Amino acid sequence: MAEASVRVVVVDDHSIFRSGLKADLDASIDVVGEAHDVESALAVVVETAPDVVLLDVHLPGLAVPAGSTGGAEVIRRAAPELPATRFLALSVSDKAEDVVGVIRAGARGYITKGSSGGEVSRAVHAVATGDAVFSPKLAGFVLDAFGAAVGETAVAGDELDRLSAREQEVMRLIARGYAYKEVAAELFISVKTVETHVSAVLRKLQLSSRHELTAWATARRLL
Template sequence: MTQAAGLPSTSTTPGPDGAAAGDGRVRVVLVDDHDMFRTGVRASLDERIEIVGEAADVPSAIEVVRRTRPAVVLLDVHLPGGSGGGGAEVARQCADLAPGVRFLALSVSDAAEDVVGVIRAGARGYVTKSISPTALCDAVVRVAGGDAVFSPRLAGFVLDAFGAVGGAGAAEQAAGDDELDRLTAREREVMRLIARGRSYREVAGELFISVKTVETHVSAVLRKLQLSSRHELTRWAAARRLL
């Protein structure tokens, strides 16, 4: 594996869309806002993978992906910057590079709304950060080859979201998707925890943000969803199987 020495990338020459490296390795851009996690992933990837670029936020991710044209982008769901759309925003902004450039979400989140949101934006798969190094490398190679790859328990979310056609259920799902699209990735994360009954302080501790920031996100969520209380939010999330 070739290690990228710094952000946003050590590569200056884009490869043909979807092409492997000259020695047959899969060219990958790694996108995550935590330096230590990126370091760990680099150390875990085997000889089938070549890291050609890295990014820690939405704008730099878009720039690196467009410049290096990797076969696969390993993409965190929750990223700072841009319009607040996180990894889904990166995938949407680079949608014109498909099918040569494919996105594989790699996130600590296993929430249905995160999975469905990034897949709707164009990602070819979604695996959680609990995945083993060998399984992650296998997933990258499979996505580069055109397969869709999901952690086992997440595949059901995708089937539920995209399997139903017609009728009132499909209309309700479409309405729910439109409402979720109004929220940023962080707002969706806060919404899910609050709807599960967490206190503001508990949410702040779990997400490593201040209580004031949690309050700001909750106010924004209630306003965007046109709800008036946490109880209404819980009912809204439960009706859409987001808990």
């Protein structure tokens, strides 16, 4: 029985690699779009709403903040708009920080570019059905990172309990760099109300500035 077709967008900054990958993928993989950087990836992914996005980790783009990667940024920005789309990292890098970074951003798997076309195709199908897929040598990075994070998550949960649901929403947006006006527009509240919530968040968390808030939220993986 033939496998069901999976709609895929391929994101990589090297056109030769994209062409070679498409040629190697199984016939059941329907490539509905391509992109070469963060901006073009966001546009194509949102437009086509594919089942799976195959993306490189280190993508160029003006929208990539310090400490992040292009692949992680694509996931963070596109995933909230496309809850049914899965993201699978395909990279030459096997560094622990790259693997953990994109998984924390929301990727369902991470395989290296040394994988064959058949291996990539099987990984795409697995991720499309909700499974998590990792190249064997990379799985340990994920287990180590998220095992160590259990205790930190418990501590963060205790601290978050001090905040109301609305304060938590405001906290995350401010920590991500949103201006007060942008937070107000996002949550349909007044700028004055945003200011009140920010003051309450800083007081309850015993922080003195939004920069400290960003550092606090980043350290606890809340962004």
